[in-house]
Amino acid sequence: MAIQPIRLFGDPVLRSKAIEVVDFDKELRTLVADLTDTMLEAPGAGLAAPQIGVGLRVFTWNVDGEVGHLVNPDLTLSVDEQDGPEGCLSLPDLTYDCRRALSVVRSEE
Template structure:
């Protein structure tokens, strides 16, 4: 349908928890298609609705040549973790080592309101956790070890795309629930 601009670090919508989807209609299907088109064009492994300025609990993913979407996700994470470089379309051209659960089972709905369960490990697990974080107003840089986070914030401030006059919403890593660390 449309390739839309992706909101960048500093935009308050990225720090705002998204509302649950309650209406499964033509507009929602258009949003899912716009998310998919924009994600594929970027290209990225995933894209959440807040990254397009829409504060709804919807994301798309593109992992191992599989494209999908999930609405109102609820995650069940494994205790085993993985470390790997992670980036974000809202923080372009930067990647930092981020710890995530190795496996995930995510339940939610598709664009028609039907129940959906996806499960995966490695990159799919990382992507689902990353995109669900976006729906909670959390960015991957919030999950970095303190020294790496300091380096990441410096790199962001020095990035060509970063607008110092953009509205900033600060969230301390201490405000993130311990269950997400």
């Protein structure tokens, strides 16, 4: 597919709430492919659709060699936490040590 430019801090799309995906079609498949290609090229551990200018609830990840995506994610954070550096592709070359959930799981509906 295509590598897309990553929107940087200050871009209005990053401050807008992403909307739920309702059409599971060719355009969504293209979006997921573009997100994945862009994330891997960056390289990054995750990328959300608004970071490439698309205001939809779609997210890709690359963790421990596992690449995947979620559409309309609803996640539950673990009680266990970890400390470590955290970065964001929309804030390049900036990392902070922070506390975050050790793991997340998709919430069951």
